[in-house]
Amino acid sequence: MYRWYRRILAGLVLLFCGYNFAIYNQEGVSLGAAASDGAFLSAKAMRGADLWQDSNCVACHQLYGLGGYMGPDLTNVMSHPKKGPVYVKAFLNSGIRLMPKYHFTDEEQDALCQFLVEVDQTGYYPLRTHTRSFPGWVDLQYKTISSGSP
Amino acid sequence: MNRRIASGFILFGLLALCLGLLAGLLATVQIMWPPFLKPFLGFHQIRPLHVSCMVGWIVLVATGSVYAFGIRKQGLPRWAQRTAWVHLALFSVAAILIVFSYLGAFMGGREYLTFPPVLIIPILLGWGCFGFVFFKNRREKSPVPVYVWMWGTGIVFMVYHLIEAYLWVVPQIRILFIRDITVQWKAYGSFVGSWNMLVYGLAIYMMTRVKGDSKIAHSREAFFFYFLGLCNLMFGWAHHTYVIPTAPWIRVVAYVVSMTEWIVLFHLISGFIKTVSNEEVGAFRPVIRFLKAADIWIAMNLLMALGMSIPALHIFTHGTYITVAHAMGSTIGINTSILMGALFLLAIDLKPSEKKLHLKGFWLFNLSLAGFWLALISAGLIKVISVAKEPEILFSQLHQAMTPSYHSMALFGVGIMLAIFRIIWPLFSIFFHTFRATEVNSEEA
Numbered sequence: 362m363y364r365w366y367r368r369i370l371a372g373l374v375l376l377f378c379g380y381n382f383a384i385y386n387q388e389g390v391s392l393g394a395a396a397s398d399g400a401f402l403s404a405k406a407m408r409g410a411d412l413w414q415d416s417n418c419v420a421c422h423q424l425y426g427l428g429g430y431m432g433p434d435l436t437n438v439m440s441h442p443k444k445g446p447v448y449v450k451a452f453l454n455s456g457i458r459l460m461p462k463y464h465f466t467d468e469e470q471d472a473l474c475q476f477l478v479e480v481d482q483t484g485y486y487p488l489r490t491h492t493r494s495f496p497g498w499v500d501l502q503y504k505t506i507s508s509g510s511p
Numbered sequence: 512m513n514r515r516i517a518s519g520f521i522l523f524g525l526l527a528l529c530l531g532l533l534a535g536l537l538a539t540v541q542i543m544w545p546p547f548l549k550p551f552l553g554f555h556q557i558r559p560l561h562v563s564c565m566v567g568w569i570v571l572v573a574t575g576s577v578y579a580f581g582i583r584k585q586g587l588p589r590w591a592q593r594t595a596w597v598h599l600a601l602f603s604v605a606a607i608l609i610v611f612s613y614l615g616a617f618m619g620g621r622e623y624l625t626f627p628p629v630l631i632i633p634i635l636l637g638w639g640c641f642g643f644v645f646f647k648n649r650r651e652k653s654p655v656p657v658y659v660w661m662w663g664t665g666i667v668f669m670v671y672h673l674i675e676a677y678l679w680v681v682p683q684i685r686i687l688f689i690r691d692i693t694v695q696w697k698a699y700g701s702f703v704g705s706w707n708m709l710v711y712g713l714a715i716y717m718m719t720r721v722k723g724d725s726k727i728a729h730s731r732e733a734f735f736f737y738f739l740g741l742c743n744l745m746f747g748w749a750h751h752t753y754v755i756p757t758a759p760w761i762r763v764v765a766y767v768v769s770m771t772e773w774i775v776l777f778h779l780i781s782g783f784i785k786t787v788s789n790e791e792v793g794a795f796r797p798v799i800r801f802l803k804a805a806d807i808w809i810a811m812n813l814l815m816a817l818g819m820s821i822p823a824l825h826i827f828t829h830g831t832y833i834t835v836a837h838a839m840g841s842t843i844g845i846n847t848s849i850l851m852g853a854l855f856l857l858a859i860d861l862k863p864s865e866k867k868l869h870l871k872g873f874w875l876f877n878l879s880l881a882g883f884w885l886a887l888i889s890a891g892l893i894k895v896i897s898v899a900k901e902p903e904i905l906f907s908q909l910h911q912a913m914t915p916s917y918h919s920m921a922l923f924g925v926g927i928m929l930a931i932f933r934i935i936w937p938l939f940s941i942f943f944h945t946f947r948a949t950e951v952n953s954e955e956a
Contacts, residue, residue, distance in 0.1 A: 363654055366734055373738070377745045380764075384697060385678075387690050387758055401686050410685070411619075419622045420555040425755045426830025427696065428622060431542060431554055433906040434830060459545045459910070461553050483689050484756040488826050489902065498766070499822040503756050 402479050409476025412469055421460065425486045431459055436486035439478045446474040513582045514861065516595045518946040520575030521854065523603065524568050525935055525942070530610075531564025532928040539921045543914070552614070559625035560613045566623070566706075567606060569846050573709040574641060576853040577662050579860075580716055583650045591644045598640035605633040623699055624676055631677055635670065642666045656719070656728035657737050661712030664737075668744060669705040672698045693749075693757050700748025703841075708740065710846050713853045717802060718783045720856060721795045727783065742768055750820045754829050766822060777813060780806040794859055797870040801852030804877055808844030811884075812837065827899075832916070833891030836884050843880055843927070851934060858941045872933030879926025886923060890916035 402410065413419070421431035428434075438444050450470050456462030465473065484504050492500045538557045541547050548557075578595065609626040612618065619627045645666060651659050676698035678684045685691050719728050727733060749757070749765030780802055787799065815837055819828050828834060855870070890913045897904050897912055 362731075366660075366738075369738055370741075373741055373745065380746065384694065384761065385684070385690075387693070387761075402688055407682075407685070414621060415619050417555040417559065417618045417625055420558045420625075423830055425692065425752075427692070427751070429554075429558060430830075430832060430835070461549065461555075480688055486754055487830070487898070487902075488754060491826065493823055497821040497823045499753070499826055500759075501754070501756050 403475065405472050406476040406479040408469075409472035409474070412465070412473050413476055416463065424480055425484070434486060435477055435480075436484070437481050439474070439481040446478075449474055449477065513578050513584065513587060513595070514945055515948065516592075516599060517575040517579035517857065518861075518942040519599050520571050520578060520602075521857070521942045522939070522946055523599070523606070524571030524575060525939060527564045527567035527571060527606070528931065528935070531561055531568055532931060534561035534564060536921070536924055536928060539917065539924050543917045543921060553616075555618075556613050556616055559618070559623075560610065562623055563609055563613070563626065565842060569706055569710065569842065569850065571602070572850045572854065573665075573706060573713065576713050576850070576857065577641075577645065577709060579857050580713070580853075581645060581650055581659065581662055582648050587648055591648050594640045594644050598637045598644070601633040601637035601640065605630050605637070621676075621679070621695060623702075628677060628680060631673060635673055638666065638670045638673065642670065654729060656715075656725060657730075657733040658712035658716040658719075658728055660734075660737055661708045661715070661740070664741060664744075665705050665708030665712065668701065668708065672702040672705055676702060689756060692755060693752055693761070696751045696755075697748045700751050701744050704740070704744030704747070707846070708744065710849050711740065714780065714802065714805065714849045717798055717849075717852055717856055718780070721787060721798060722783070732778075750825070753822045753825045762822070766820065777806060777809045780809070794863070795856070797855040797873075798852045798859075800870060800873055801848045801855065804873075805845050805848035805852070807877075808840055808848060808880075812840040812844065815840065827895050828891060831891035831894045832887045832913075833895075836887035836891060839880075839887060840884055844884070847931075854935075854938050858938055861945050862941050869937075870934065872930040875926055876930035876934060879923045879930055882923035883920060883927060886916050886919035889919070 419428040421429045423429070423434040424436050426434060426436075435449075438449060439446065452460060453463045453465055453470055453473070482504060485502055488499075488501065490502050492502075494500045534557050537548065537552070538554060538561050541549070541554050541557060545554075582591075608630055612626045612630070617627060618625050624631065646663065649655075649659055649663075675694065678694050678698075679691055684694060715728055715733060719725050746764050747768040749761050753762055753765070784799070784803055784806065815833075818824050819833070819837060893913050893916065894909055897909055
């Protein structure tokens with residue numbers, strides 16, 4: 362019996378290796394419409410991502426609903442008709458009761474906004490439009506990304 | 512020697528628990544009244560402090576318990592003893608630096624591992640030391656009981672997934688945002704699965720000790736549970752990421768696999784509780800009470816988790832306090848109950864004649880946790896309903912609507928904290944004296 366257990370374990374580990382390989386290499390093929398040149402972060406957005414992490418923005422804000430709940434989700438804040446870069450920078454500069462004032466330079470604010478712009482291009486959240494194609498299943502609406510930064 | 516090293520890890524874990532509870536309470540007060548401590552210790556510092564301490568409590572006590580129950584008692588080679596002490600020293604240095612990094616707002620990591628990335632190096636080296644000692648000196652030889660498989664699996668996968676959680680430092684991974692966030696949450700989901708292997712292994716070990724019957728740990732049912740848990744660890748993580756536009760097959764696999772393991776754990780513990788006799792209860796009463804509590808929390812969380820794993824429901828609960836209720840029910844209700852049981856079992860082993868080892872604060876703990884859990888669910892439901900009625904509702908309006916839930920969370924949070932302090936108070940001195948004892952005295956204890 363224990364020999365069988367070892368075989369099952371070996372089989373699962375092999376399956377896990379193949380599964381991980383597919384996940385780590387999911388650019389292009391498996392991301393479907395979401396993967397194009399525009400899905401790759403620009404150097405400026407990468408700088409913004411660093412600031413996002415260094416300031417621990419995720420303690421309060423979410424991207425795709427993942428993060429803390431002290432502030433709103435920012436996945437699509439840049440494409441929102443009433444929000445966008447000016448709105449975000451106003452919060453960064455002044456702070457509010459819930460959010461501290463940040464002393465970012467103009468270059469840093471631009472980088473942070475660029476990161477949010479490029480995150481915005483990857484998809485939709487919250488999910489306002491989706492289809493239920495199978496009992497309990499949800500098909501997501503994918504965003505088509507144009508090449509280059511906006 | 513392994514009792515001293517175990518006591519070192521457990522004391523360390525108990526300190527992390529106390530600090531984590533305090534940070535959790537401060538964070539709740541800050542949610543209700545944001546100016547509180549804001550200029551000195553912002554929410555972006557308190558939250559990671561709370562999370563790291565609570566993760567530390569689970570991981571450190573699980574590690575200490577495996578040192579106590581899983582490593583052979585006699586004839587442990589000197590290199591293994593030294594390696595175990597190096598493990599404790601590495602974790603201690605990392606923990607102190609992590610706490611100071613939060614207090615000084617030096618971060619740079621990501622959610623749940625917010626500390627500067629370089630601090631993962633001593634943690635990984637510590638896990639390497641643990642694996643080296645465990646695999647070379649495990650107590651149980653062939654046929655190996657299922658809990659030893661679980662502990663070994665937990666150690667190996669913990670190392671793997673901690674490394675995976677830092678793949679973002681590789682620019683080629685990080686540059687594609689969707690892949691990056693997917694790998695990050697894959698690592699976190701499986702990281703939790705890895706510590707669950709350690710903790711659930713302890714639950715099965717406790718059942719064999721109380722019953723005095725090792726058949727439970729060699730049964731086909733137990734191994735079925737182990738492999739199902741392993742499948743969840745490997746493939747079940749993606750229920751966290753249903754809403755991220757990853758490849759559909761990743762989400763389909765998660766949907767099929769997710770959350771089946773608890774059904775079997777519930778079945779195992781329930782079966783054990785039904786068969787345990789009054790005679791067997793005896794000195795193990797505190798251990799059994801915590802196993803029963805864990806069983807009830809598994810049942811409550813199972814229902815919620817299965818619901819949340821259905822994508823059509825998940826899109827409503829995702830990003831709300833219902834997710835937090837699921838996390839708190841798992842980490843406090845299930846993991847903490849099992850770990851408390853393990854601590855009482857080890858305390859009974861160390862001081863069988865200890866008269867003061869009565870369990871106090873048990874009901875306050877469970878009732879406060881139930882209140883806290885319901886308060887979180889109510890906050891989540893308020894968001895779900897408010898957003899359904901008014902999709903463009905302002906965040907400040909949502910925050911205002913959830914205020915009664917926040918007050919309840921603070922009240923029941925205080926209850927949980929007081930109850931835990933009451934439960935662990937008699938344990939502190941036992942583990943402290945064991946840690947300070949000479950090696951000969953420790954082995955005699």
